[in-house]
Amino acid sequence: VKVYQLEVKGVVQGVGFRPFIYRIAQAMAMRGEVYNDSRGVYIRLAASKDRVEQFMHRVTSELPPLAHIDEMTLSSCESSAIYSEFTITQSRKNDAVSVRLPLDVSICEQCTHELFDPHDRRYRYPFITCTNCGPRYSIIKRFPYDRSNTSMDTFVMCEACTAEYTNPLDRRYHAEPIGCFACGPKLSMFQKETPLALEQHAMIDQAVALLKEGKIIALKGVGGYHLVCDAADDEAVKSMRIKKKRPAKPFALMVQNMEKVQLLAKVNDQERRALSSNKRPIVLLKKSATSHQVLSRYVAPEIDQVGVMLPYTPLHYLIVEAFGGAIVATSANISGDPICSTIEEVMQLSDVWDYCLDHDREIVNSCDDSILFVENDQTFIVRDSRGSAPKASLLEQEISKKTLALGANQKTTVMIAEDKLGILSPYIGDLGSIKSLEHYDATIKTLKRVYDFEPERLVCDRHPHYESTKYAQALIKKHTHLELMQLQHHYAHILSVMGERSIDERVLGVSFDGTGYGDDGMLWGGEFFICDRHSYERIAHFKYFQLLGGEQAIKEPRRIALSFLLELYGEDALEMDHAAVHAFAPWERKALYRLWLTKSSVQSSSCGRLFDLVASLTDTLQLTTYEGESGLRLETLYDASITESYAFSIEDQAINFFKVVEQMLEESDPVTIVSKFFNTLVAIIEALQRQYDLPLVAGGGVFQNRTLIRLLMHKMPHIIFPKDLPCNDSAIAYGQLIYSASSSAKK
Ligand SMILES: [Zn+2]
Ligand SMILES: [Zn+2]
Numbered sequence: 001v002k003v004y005q006l007e008v009k010g011v012v013q014g015v016g017f018r019p020f021i022y023r024i025a026q027a028m029a030m031r032g033e034v035y036n037d038s039r040g041v042y043i044r045l046a047a048s049k050d051r052v053e054q055f056m057h058r059v060t061s062e063l064p065p066l067a068h069i070d071e072m073t074l075s076s077c078e079s080s081a082i083y084s085e086f087t088i089t090q091s092r093k094n095d096a097v098s099v100r101l102p103l104d105v106s107i108c109e110q111c112t113h114e115l116f117d118p119h120d121r122r123y124r125y126p127f128i129t130c131t132n133c134g135p136r137y138s139i140i141k142r143f144p145y146d147r148s149n150t151s152m153d154t155f156v157m158c159e160a161c162t163a164e165y166t167n168p169l170d171r172r173y174h175a176e177p178i179g180c181f182a183c184g185p186k187l188s189m190f191q192k193e194t195p196l197a198l199e200q201h202a203m204i205d206q207a208v209a210l211l212k213e214g215k216i217i218a219l220k221g222v223g224g225y226h227l228v229c230d231a232a233d234d235e236a237v238k239s240m241r242i243k244k245k246r247p248a249k250p251f252a253l254m255v256q257n258m259e260k261v262q263l264l265a266k267v268n269d270q271e272r273r274a275l276s277s278n279k280r281p282i283v284l285l286k287k288s289a290t291s292h293q294v295l296s297r298y299v300a301p302e303i304d305q306v307g308v309m310l311p312y313t314p315l316h317y318l319i320v321e322a323f324g325g326a327i328v329a330t331s332a333n334i335s336g337d338p339i340c341s342t343i344e345e346v347m348q349l350s351d352v353w354d355y356c357l358d359h360d361r362e363i364v365n366s367c368d369d370s371i372l373f374v375e376n377d378q379t380f381i382v383r384d385s386r387g388s389a390p391k392a393s394l395l396e397q398e399i400s401k402k403t404l405a406l407g408a409n410q411k412t413t414v415m416i417a418e419d420k421l422g423i424l425s426p427y428i429g430d431l432g433s434i435k436s437l438e439h440y441d442a443t444i445k446t447l448k449r450v451y452d453f454e455p456e457r458l459v460c461d462r463h464p465h466y467e468s469t470k471y472a473q474a475l476i477k478k479h480t481h482l483e484l485m486q487l488q489h490h491y492a493h494i495l496s497v498m499g500e501r502s503i504d505e506r507v508l509g510v511s512f513d514g515t516g517y518g519d520d521g522m523l524w525g526g527e528f529f530i531c532d533r534h535s536y537e538r539i540a541h542f543k544y545f546q547l548l549g550g551e552q553a554i555k556e557p558r559r560i561a562l563s564f565l566l567e568l569y570g571e572d573a574l575e576m577d578h579a580a581v582h583a584f585a586p587w588e589r590k591a592l593y594r595l596w597l598t599k600s601s602v603q604s605s606s607c608g609r610l611f612d613l614v615a616s617l618t619d620t621l622q623l624t625t626y627e628g629e630s631g632l633r634l635e636t637l638y639d640a641s642i643t644e645s646y647a648f649s650i651e652d653q654a655i656n657f658f659k660v661v662e663q664m665l666e667e668s669d670p671v672t673i674v675s676k677f678f679n680t681l682v683a684i685i686e687a688l689q690r691q692y693d694l695p696l697v698a699g700g701g702v703f704q705n706r707t708l709i710r711l712l713m714h715k716m717p718h719i720i721f722p723k724d725l726p727c728n729d730s731a732i733a734y735g736q737l738i739y740s741a742s743s744s745a746k747k
Helices: 017-027 049-061 109-115 159-166 200-212 234-244 258-264 269-276 314-323 343-347 434-450 467-478 489-500 551-555 557-575 586-598 607-617 629-635 658-665 670-692 706-715 729-745
Strands: 002-011 032-037 040-045 068-078 086-088 187-191 217-220 225-230 282-287 305-309 327-331 355-359 371-375 378-383 391-405 415-424 457-461 483-487 507-517 523-531 536-542 649-651 654-656 696-699
Touching (some): 017 040, 040 049, 200 355, 258 269, 258 305, 269 371, 371 706, 391 729, 415 434, 434 467, 457 467, 457 729, 467 483, 483 489, 483 729, 489 507, 489 523, 489 696, 489 729, 523 607, 551 557, 551 607, 658 670
Parallel strands (some): 032 086, 282 371, 457 483, 507 696
Antiparallel strands (some): 002 040, 002 068, 032 040, 282 305
C-alpha cells in the first residue's frame, strides 16, 4: 500500500502533539498512525495527496499552545501495514536524536480550576497536571518523552488515571506525569530529621501555619528546593539571612496573583505578561512606594528593585493561596553550590530551615528559577533555566564538527551542536566548589546521554585557571582525537550577540564586563573591538589599573579606589581625607601602598570594577557581599536631571579614567558623581561609535545595569543587545559555539 509519511521536528513531545494529531485525523476521517521517535513525531496517512495537504494545513494552523514545528517533511513510502482506522502507536527508538527536550511548564488554567473545585477528584491535589502543563525537563531521563523514560515510571497509574491516559479525547491523554491521590506522588514533611505523621492536606495547612509563625521551610518545587518564609516578617527574613550567610543579596518573592504583585512593585503590561507566562520566571520589578508596608526591609536592602514570581506548581498555589501574603522563595543551596534537588542535599542545610515539605517525585535534572527584567520595552534575560532551558537554537549554517562549548567560570552554561541544531544547557552557576563542578559534569553528561552526542571539537575560554578550561584539557588528554579551540572571553560575548541577532558583518563590539582573561595576560573587561565572526581587533579599552591583591580587590571596592588614588598621588594618597582612604586602617593603607609599589598585582581594564571604584569614592559601598552589588546600589543614586558628564581622553587606545577620577574628587555630592559617571560611560561609547560608524553590538555583564541600558537605548537607539540570551557569562558558551560554526565555514 502506498502511504504518505510526515516527519515533524521541533517541540513536539510532551506538549500533547499526538492527541492533537489524533483529533484532526478523527475529524477528517483519515486512516493511519502517529508515533514518537527520538527524532520527532511520525505520521503515516493512507490518503490522497490532496487530503494529506489539507491535513498538513490544519496541523500548522491549529497547533497546540506549547508545540513548535521546526520542520515538517512529506514523503511517500510503501507500507505493509493496513490501516482500517487512525491510531496512536508505540514509540520507536532511533539512533539520531533531533527532537527538542520539552520544558517545564507552569500549571495551566484548567488544572488550576480543578485544583480549587471541591467536586473534582483532584481537588487540592498538589501534583495535578495535564497534557498542557507540569514538569517535563526536570523529570526526563531519556528520549522519547514517555512516562517510562521519566521519574514518573515508579508510580503505577490507578484505574481512573489509566482511563484518562488512554483516552485520546481526554485532555490527559498521554499526559506523562499524571497521577492522583490514589496513585501519584505524595507529600511528606519533616521537622529537621524527624518525619511528621500528618494527612496530605494537613501538611499544607501545617506549612502555612508555620510560615505565619515566622518559621523557615524547605519546599520542594520543580527543579529543586526553595527556602521560604514570610516576606513581611523582619525576624524571619533576618534569620534566613544570618543562617544562609547572605547579608544583603536580594531574595526573590512569590505572591498569589497580580493584584498582590502590585502591592509591592510597579508593573507594566510587558512585565505582567512575563510574570504570568507559562514559564513563570522571576521578574525584576521596581519597588512600589508602598512596598515597605508589605515587605520586610531585609528582603532587598538598599536597592530599588525586587524579584517577583507567581506560583507555578499546584503545591505553590495551595500554599500562597492559604497564606495570603508574599513569601520569600530563594533557592536552597550551600553558598556557591548548585540548588539542592534531593532530600539528602537539603538535609545538609537543616540548620537553616525549621521544617521541610517534601515529595516523592524525583528531580532528574535540577534547574533554578529563570530571571528577567524589562527595560525600555525590551526583555533582558538574566538567567535562563526552569521553563526556558535547555534552549534549542537552529544555527544559520551547518556545523562541520560536532562541538561541545564549555562556557566560562561564573554563571556558566554549556552548549552542544550537531548539524544545524544547537542545545544550550540551563544555567549551571559558578564553578567554585566541588559540588558545582559535579553539577557541571552531570549537565554535560545529561546532554550527551539524552542527545546521544559525542563531540569532535571542544571550545573553551583562554583563561588558564578557569575550571571549564581545565575540564577541556582533561578531556583532550583522555580523547586525543578531539580538537581544541580557545576563545578570548570578551570576543565570545560579542559573538554570542552577533549569533543570536543573526549579524554576519563587521561590527563595533563593546564588552563591559567583570573580568576575563586578555590576550596580554591582563584581566580585561572594558573593551572595544572591531570584529566579524572570524577575528577581532582590540581598538580601545580602559587604561589599566592595578587590582591590589588580585581576587581580593574584586570584593573590596575600596581597594580599587585606593589603587586609583595611589596612581594619581603616590604616597600622599595615604593621608587624604577621603572616605575610600578612611575605609582602611592606617597599617592596611601602608601595606597596600607597598604592594602597589611592587607592581606585582594583576592589571585590569574592567568596567565592572569602575562601578566598584565609584561606589567606594562616594562611600556608597566599601566591601561587597555579592556580585553586582555596586551597580545596583549606584542605580538608586542616579538623577536623570543631571545631564553633564566628565571629560575623558583616549590615548594610544587607552581610555584614561584616572582623569575622570580627578574630576570626581573635586565634587562631594554622591548623586552628582554617580549621575555624571553613568553619563560618562555613555559618552565614551558614543565617541567610539561616531569614530567607526559600524553596527554597535553590546555584550558583557555590566549591561545588566538597567540605568546604563536605559541611557544607551535613549542616546543610541540602534545599539544591539542580546534578546534571547543573557548578556552575562551565561552567554559565553553560545559565543564559543558560533565561533566553532564560523571557523568550519572558513575555506
Ligand atoms: Zn494542566
Ligand atoms: Zn490515579
